[in-house]
Amino acid sequence: MRFIVLGTSEFTQKCTQVLLDAGVEVVALISLPQKERQLDSIDLKTFAEKHRISYCEFSDLSSLEANKTMSGFKPDYIFSSWPHLLKADTIGIPKHFVIGSHPGALPYNRGRHPLYWLFCLGFHETKISFFIVDEKVDNGAILSQIPFIIPQDADISRAFENMGRAACLGMSEVILKLRDPAFRPRSQDSAKANYWRKRTPHDVILDPRMSGQMIVRTVRSYAPPYPGAILLWKDSVLRVKQAKVDSLNYTRDEVQRMENGRICHQSENTLFMKSEDSLVKLDFTQTLPPELLSAKHIHPSTYYLSQGINIEIT
Helix, strand or coil: CEEEEECCEHHHHHHHHHHHHCCCEEEEEEECCHHHCCCCECCCHHHHHHCCCEEEECCCCCCHHHHHHHHHCCCCEEEECCCCCCCHHHHCCCCCEEEEEECCCCCCCEECCHHHHHHHCCCCEEEEEEEECCCCCCCCCEEEEEEEECCCCCCHHHHHHHHHHHHHHHHHHHHHHHCCCCCCCECCCHHHCCEECCCCHHHHECCCCCCHHHHHHHHHHCCCCCCCEEEEECCEEEEEEEEEECCCCCCHHHHHCCCCCEEEEECCCEEEEECCCCEEEEEECCCCCHHHHHCCECCCHHHHHCCCCCCCCC
8 A cells, every 4th residue: 555644743643653554655745834834733854754755845735746746656545634625636646545534523523623622612532533535524434433532631732642542543443444355434424514613813812701611621722732822911912821720718709709800819920810600820821911910800802902902813
């Protein structure tokens, strides 16, 4: 079997290693140019050179150059963890088909940024799904599905680790199935499908009207390798690296009588804020503005945005 691998992440590298360990011939590894890679990307060139795999970078897989290069490798299959949808010209290159992956229990939870939504919506378990790619979103027949845990007591990096282990098991299973002439992929029931939209920076802006657990889940969903959830205060964009519900020795009755956004304590990199239903301790990646160290309230983000303040949210 001859494989081309498309991707930019540690997940891509792990799956490629499984292919190599299974004796599969990986003829090319294709990534995006560095400036176009997403936040969770890594440099795969060194890995490719170590294993004597041809390495290429393309901004557009549908370009004439990319199409000609990939076709020249004469792959039997393409494995894709590409961060963008593939078009028909790319899907048609391999002799058999393109294999895609998605950290959702397909046909459920198709679409963009699934790990983020799984965290924020409070899921405790999902599946890594390997499937045959077609021109629709996460639509093709299933090759393998392996469950893994979404730990709600840790940040998203732990979920990435769990997903990586499940992906290695799933990719090994896929190779065994491809070598079995009797294997038939299982079609998805698209009537059961739902689609998640793309996450935007505004989805990770914290609001004191959120529940404490919602704040914690949002922070954990955007922890490293992402830059951190956002708390707005006046013209400052403050990045939160950790959050937890913490009563700070106040009684439940005392907390209940506080208005949302009340600051109970703050230090150079930390503050305790009343959320919709609890006190939340927020740890920041940067030193808090001096004026915030004596402030009494955090307003909802709409308050600061409505002041006409020029805030750049990325």
